[in-house]
Amino acid sequence: MRNLPRIIYRFKEYLLMSGIRVGIAGVTGYGGQELLRLAARHPGLEVTAAMASSAREGERALPALTGLWAGDVEPLSAADLARSTDAVFLALPEAASAELVPELAARGTRVFDLSGAFRLRSAAARARWYPRTPDLDLPVLYGLTERCRTALAGARVVTCPGCYPTAALLALQPLADAGAIAGDVVIDAKSGISGAGKTPSEKTHFSERHGSVAAYGVLAHRHSAEIEQELDREVTFVPHLVPLDRGILATIYARVRPGTGEDEVAGLLEQAYGDAPLVRLRHAALPDIKQVAYTNFCDIGWKLDAGSGRLVLVSCLDNLGKGAAGQAIQNLNVAFGLEEQAGLL
Ligand SMILES: NC(=O)c1ccc[n+]([C@@H]2O[C@H](COP(=O)([O-])OP(=O)(O)OC[C@H]3O[C@@H](n4cnc5c(N)ncnc54)[C@H](OP(=O)(O)O)[C@@H]3O)[C@@H](O)[C@H]2O)c1
Numbered sequence: 001m002r003n004l005p006r007i008i009y010r011f012k013e014y015l016l017m018s019g020i021r022v023g024i025a026g027v028t029g030y031g032g033q034e035l036l037r038l039a040a041r042h043p044g045l046e047v048t049a050a051m052a053s054s055a056r057e058g059e060r061a062l063p064a065l066t067g068l069w070a071g072d073v074e075p076l077s078a079a080d081l082a083r084s085t086d087a088v089f090l091a092l093p094e095a096a097s098a099e100l101v102p103e104l105a106a107r108g109t110r111v112f113d114l115s116g117a118f119r120l121r122s123a124a125a126r127a128r129w130y131p132r133t134p135d136l137d138l139p140v141l142y143g144l145t146e147r148c149r150t151a152l153a154g155a156r157v158v159t160c161p162g163c164y165p166t167a168a169l170l171a172l173q174p175l176a177d178a179g180a181i182a183g184d185v186v187i188d189a190k191s192g193i194s195g196a197g198k199t200p201s202e203k204t205h206f207s208e209r210h211g212s213v214a215a216y217g218v219l220a221h222r223h224s225a226e227i228e229q230e231l232d233r234e235v236t237f238v239p240h241l242v243p244l245d246r247g248i249l250a251t252i253y254a255r256v257r258p259g260t261g262e263d264e265v266a267g268l269l270e271q272a273y274g275d276a277p278l279v280r281l282r283h284a285a286l287p288d289i290k291q292v293a294y295t296n297f298c299d300i301g302w303k304l305d306a307g308s309g310r311l312v313l314v315s316c317l318d319n320l321g322k323g324a325a326g327q328a329i330q331n332l333n334v335a336f337g338l339e340e341q342a343g344l345l
Helices: 004-018 028-041 078-084 094-106 124-129 145-152 162-176 224-231 264-275 321-337
Strands: 018-027 045-052 087-090 110-113 141-142 158-160 181-191 236-240 248-255 277-282 296-305 310-317
Touching: 004 158, 018 028, 028 045, 028 087, 028 321, 078 094, 087 094, 087 236, 094 110, 094 277, 110 141, 110 321, 124 162, 124 181, 124 224, 141 145, 145 162, 145 321, 158 181, 158 321, 162 236, 162 264, 162 310, 224 236, 224 321, 264 277, 264 296, 310 321
Parallel strands: 018 045, 018 087, 087 110, 110 158, 141 158, 181 236, 277 296
Antiparallel strands: 181 248, 248 310, 296 310
């Protein structure tokens, strides 16, 4: 044990010399391509495996990444992923993650899963929303980075929160934790269409979405369960699809505890994010999707009518950045002792 500090030092030195070897499963999808774009330029990472499904044969081209990455896309293989990497990002449909996470974890690979498969802790909620998810016999960390930095160092399986929950939770959680929220909370969120993944459906088809806005999943969306789990209170969450390719804007309507003033709201958010490199507090200058698209920032603004206690928060992020790939890399950075924002600015 006397040699432990030296071993840790050598291990860190080894990682810094060679780069942390990462694999990406689902690299032909929207989240996976964003992961590859970020990981290929990241100073501390080396992409040693990039895999799509095994459903298609032949070469898989990623033209958007020409000049950034010159590897080959392989069909999915858990054994090859585990063999060639220190950590793996899964950007797969839930059912595929549900199958792969236990297998990779059993092989000792550190996993950062972008899907919702392992986000819900209650077995009943999981059975309802993610029926393919098995019980795991090792802990799963809910990876909202700003809330779990210390726990990330030892985590083997990190479930990265979804894009809607990240926008809602980053704005609400510091206030809810302090008991500053009273009464109903309504989260009215708008998402760009890439949030639905690369396979078009009748609902997400360009000709349906162009020039239109639609609510969906009203009172029946799995992200309600996730937001309620993390806030430990009920919320009304209404997602909308808007004709943008990427970005999420959540407008949150709440009431504060009587007597809560602007200084207290600002103070709680500043205390939570004073040292957070990827959360920007905009105060009364409400944020806008254009300001966060193609970045890994979550921008939060708010207005309080202190007399009535009405609080409106606006939280904004890029669903493929801070809402997916960027957040997963941020988690890996912290988990492996790198700078939190490495490769993300
Ligand atoms: N899009 C977002 O904004 C966003 C945000 C947060 C979280 N997420 C979550 O991240 C995950 C990926 O989302 P996405 O939008 O990137 O999806 P996507 O664009 O549909 O891409 C899915 C990827 O998974 C692969 N795949 C599909 N079926 C598979 C199977 N049965 N086994 C193995 N691989 C399979 C696809 O490979 P092929 O090309 O070979 O089909 C593709 O590489 C989802 O769980 C989603 O809920 C997405």
